[in-house]
Amino acid sequence: MADEPPVRDPGLEEDVLELPFEPLELKMGPSHPATHGTIRINLKLDGETVQHAEVEVGYLHRGFEKECESGLYYQAFPYTDRLNYVSPIINNVGYALACEKLLGIEVPERCRYLRVIGSEICRMADHYTCLGAAAMELGAMTGFLYAMESREAVWDVVDVMCGARVTSNYVRIGGLSEDVGSGFPALVRAKLAQAGTLQQDFEDLLLANPIFRERMEGTGKLSSDQLIALGVTGPLLRAAGVPYDVRRAQPYLVYDRLDFEVPIGEEGDNMDRFLVRVAELKQSRRMVEQCLDQLPGGPVDIDNPHIRLPGKKKVFNRMEELIAQFKLVTEGPRPPVGEVYQAVEGGNGELGFYLVSDGSGKPYKCRARSPSFSNTQALGRMLQGGMFADVVPTFDMINMIGGECDR
Amino acid sequence: VVADPKTPTGVEAEAEHPLVARLREGVTDAVLASHAFRGDATAIVPREKLIEVCRFLRDDAALRFDMLVDVTAVDYLGRRPRFEVVYHFYSLPLNHRLRVKVALEEHDPSLPSLVPIWAGANWLERETWDLYGIVFTGHPDLRRIYLYEEFEGHPLRKDYPKEKRQPLIGPGSPTSAGSPGSNR
Numbered sequence: 001m002a003d004e005p006p007v008r009d010p011g012l013e014e015d016v017l018e019l020p021f022e023p024l025e026l027k028m029g030p031s032h033p034a035t036h037g038t039i040r041i042n043l044k045l046d047g048e049t050v051q052h053a054e055v056e057v058g059y060l061h062r063g064f065e066k067e068c069e070s071g072l073y074y075q076a077f078p079y080t081d082r083l084n085y086v087s088p089i090i091n092n093v094g095y096a097l098a099c100e101k102l103l104g105i106e107v108p109e110r111c112r113y114l115r116v117i118g119s120e121i122c123r124m125a126d127h128y129t130c131l132g133a134a135a136m137e138l139g140a141m142t143g144f145l146y147a148m149e150s151r152e153a154v155w156d157v158v159d160v161m162c163g164a165r166v167t168s169n170y171v172r173i174g175g176l177s178e179d180v181g182s183g184f185p186a187l188v189r190a191k192l193a194q195a196g197t198l199q200q201d202f203e204d205l206l207l208a209n210p211i212f213r214e215r216m217e218g219t220g221k222l223s224s225d226q227l228i229a230l231g232v233t234g235p236l237l238r239a240a241g242v243p244y245d246v247r248r249a250q251p252y253l254v255y256d257r258l259d260f261e262v263p264i265g266e267e268g269d270n271m272d273r274f275l276v277r278v279a280e281l282k283q284s285r286r287m288v289e290q291c292l293d294q295l296p297g298g299p300v301d302i303d304n305p306h307i308r309l310p311g312k313k314k315v316f317n318r319m320e321e322l323i324a325q326f327k328l329v330t331e332g333p334r335p336p337v338g339e340v341y342q343a344v345e346g347g348n349g350e351l352g353f354y355l356v357s358d359g360s361g362k363p364y365k366c367r368a369r370s371p372s373f374s375n376t377q378a379l380g381r382m383l384q385g386g387m388f389a390d391v392v393p394t395f396d397m398i399n400m401i402g403g404e405c406d407r
Numbered sequence: 408v409v410a411d412p413k414t415p416t417g418v419e420a421e422a423e424h425p426l427v428a429r430l431r432e433g434v435t436d437a438v439l440a441s442h443a444f445r446g447d448a449t450a451i452v453p454r455e456k457l458i459e460v461c462r463f464l465r466d467d468a469a470l471r472f473d474m475l476v477d478v479t480a481v482d483y484l485g486r487r488p489r490f491e492v493v494y495h496f497y498s499l500p501l502n503h504r505l506r507v508k509v510a511l512e513e514h515d516p517s518l519p520s521l522v523p524i525w526a527g528a529n530w531l532e533r534e535t536w537d538l539y540g541i542v543f544t545g546h547p548d549l550r551r552i553y554l555y556e557e558f559e560g561h562p563l564r565k566d567y568p569k570e571k572r573q574p575l576i577g578p579g580s581p582t583s584a585g586s587p588g589s590n591r
Contacts, residue, residue: 058553063569065538066562070569101445228473228499231527242499249502338444341495341506343476354493356481369477369495377530406553 023051030059034392036133037400039376045388053383053391057376060402068366072332073099074173076366081167083368084404086129087122087347089115089158091368091404092171097252098342098353099173102335105307111175111300112253113291117188118161118170119253119344120284120291124154124195126347126399127277127284134274134396135206138215146202150195157191160184173333174308175301185292192285203278216271220382220394224268230381231374234349236398239276240268246345257294258287270390273397307333332361339365346371348399372398372405424448426505429470433463449506454518457509461524464496464505472496472505475521478531480539484565489513492541494521517542520549538563 029040038059044052064083068076080095081088093115100107107115132147155165161184162170162177170177206212224240237244245262247255263279265272301308305324314321335357343352349371356365375398382394423431426448427441437460440451452460464472477495488510496505509518520543521528532543533552540561543549551558555575560567 061553063562066569104445226526229526231475231525231531244499250504339447339449339506340445341447341477341504350476350497352477352495354477354479354495365479365481367477367479373530373534374527377527 021046028391030056034137035395036137037402037405039395039400039402039405041379041383041391041395043383043388043391048388050383050386050388050391053380055376055380057373057400058406060406062407064368064407065366068363070362072361073335073363074332076363077171078167078169080368081169082403083370083407084126084347084351084372084401085166086401087119087126088166088168089118089122089162089170090126090344090346090351092168093119093253094342094344094346094351095353095368096171096173097344098340098355099333099335101340101342102338102355102357103173103307103333104336105174105302105304107174107302108299109254109296110179110298113295114161114176114180114300115171116253116255116258117288117291117295118158118168120288121154121157121161121188122168123347124281124284125151125158127281128154128195128199130347130396130399131202131274131277134393135202135212137392137396138212140206140209140212143202143206146198146205150198150202153191153195153198157188160187172301172308174304175299179300185295188288188292192288196285199278199281213271215389215393216269216274218267218269218271219386219390220270220273220397221268222378222382226381227268227378230378232349232378234346234371234375235273235276235280236375236378237349238263239265239272241266246343246350250343252342252344254291254294255287258290260287270393270397334359334361341369343369346404348372348375348401348404351404368404368407370404370407372401373407376400376405426470426503429467430460430463430505433467433470434460437463447506448504449508451508451510454509454511457507457521458519458524460507461521464507465524469501470505471498471500473499475525475527475531476504478521478528478535480535480541480563482539482563482565487512490516490539490541492518492535511541516540517544519544520546522546537561540564 023044023046026043026045027040028043029035030038040056042054043050064079067079076095077092080091083091128147128151132144135143158168159165161180162168224242227237227240241264243262243264248262260283263276265276305321309325309328310321315325337357337359339356341352341354343350351371352369354367355363358364379398383391423441424443427438427450430450431438437452437456438450439453442449464470474497476497479493481491481493483489490511492509494507520532530552532546533550535541536549537551537553538561558573
């Protein structure tokens with residue numbers, strides 16, 4: 001015989017009168033007014049606390065690698081512009097350096113300096129966008145406008161360098177699309193001074209603002225060990241106190257000749273991420289000014305008609321160069337069989353290109369290691385256990401760029 | 408100095424990159440072949456040794472690779488073995504890089520997941536599964552990351568035509584009910 005079911009005391013019924021609880025599931029994105037970038041965050045909320053956050057990416061996937069593998073080496077440059085579309089010249093430079101490493105060539109001095117100037121100008125544009133958007137999404141619309149105004153100033157420099165503000169397509173294998181004119185240094189200095197003044201106003205506006213500070217301080221923290229295990233690089237890792245910067249650790253172009261600091265934070269919270277970027281803006285400006293002082297004369301392109309297009313004057317007047325131009329446009333440069341990885345410091349961290357050559361004019365494999373992808377992976381962990389309102393500043397400081405994350 | 412990545416070079420270890428030499432010393436039979444084209448140290452390791460190799464790379468005092476920078480694959484269609492999974496490691500304290508590759512046959516493109524060693528392997532391996540169809544055994548959540556679950560094939564394989572389209576648009580499409588991508 002089974003045991004009799006226990007007689008329930010009606011008085012105990014009150015114990016089970018607790019309200020049923022289940023976490024609220026909230027899907028943020030892929031298009032949400034408080035996020036910039038196409039991404040979806042599936043949140044499980046316990047009241048205002050984030051219990052679990054799952055991040056979904058891929059809305060901007062467009063087959064970067066497949067496209068690159070189907071064209072010649074030099075045809076990939078416009079695609080690299082659209083990786084991190086806020087700092088396109090850094091992507092151009094990274095890809096060109098990978099191709100040049102594969103070919104075993106070095107570019108002339110003037111070209112190296114101009115590439116650094118372009119990269120640092122673009123890094124400034126990247127940071128202005130990140131900081132300005134962060135301010136806006138926390139309600140500080142004025143701050144956003146100051147940052148955008150600064151960004152316009154530095155984009156004017158990009159405009160002078162390559163004729164476009166955003167999609168630069170500036171760098172070539174073995175050189176640059178064009179040299180800059182004699183008025184270039186004066187223009188850059190004027191624009192940097194303009195951006196610098198605006199930046200000071202921007203900092204004064206935000207850093208003295210208690211509401212802004214309250215939302216940034218102590219939010220979105222993750223320990224440096226966790227960040228390293230997750231492969232997070234760039235300002236996020238530096239804000240947690242790890243001074244890793246590709247420009248300093250493994251210098252490329254002329255970074256080893258420039259005097260600059262690698263700013264780091266202590267806490268690794270959103271405020272530190274903000275402050276590290278603000279400090280990096282000043283370092284970038286310093287680097288550009290040093291490059292302008294040191295900028296040598298001479299050609300920007302290497303003198304090798306099998307890699308870089310010869311000048312039009314030669315093409316129109318000489319048979320050899322005409323043939324070389326024809327071969328270069330139709331077949332492209334042919335690197336030897338092999339594989340290389342080249343890293344540069346992008347706006348958000350280590351941007352790497354892994355190229356595999358089978359000896360033909362097309363890359364057999366063209367992989368972009370994107371910092372945004374690895375950084376966004378850490379987002380879910382940063383949000384867990386925090387408040388719902390912290391999702392916005394944390395996501396802002398990750399600075400996910402869809403084009404780079406989803407490729 | 409271009410070494411053919413396919414030829415085992417176990418005997419000619421004298422010119423080997425010091426990082427690869429250290430790995431060969433630390434884990435027996437770990438390095439099938441190696442090269443250092445343009446200075447990039449590269450080791451090809453057998454699938455069976457991958458976990459042991461990775462733990463050694465992370466924990467050895469002379470290597471200390473604390474960051475898994477990248478995971479990807481290369482499809483050498485028509486060759487055997489067909490696939491290569493490529494890992495890039497970086498050591499923050501010692502400032503050096505190493506590339507490790509594992510060759511996989513077409514009929515069994517699987518290898519152990521590195522998520523237990525570096526948490527960052529999670530999304531990178533999901534991406535490699537999505538685009539190349541490489542199976543990472545022991546991965547906690549091996550789903551596609553860029554494409555939708557109903558997508559057929561793996562687009563970065565060399566036999567996937569670039570012009571092929573698999574549109575998935577509108578309310579009648581299979582994802583509109585019940586899938587993780589649905590709002591309903």
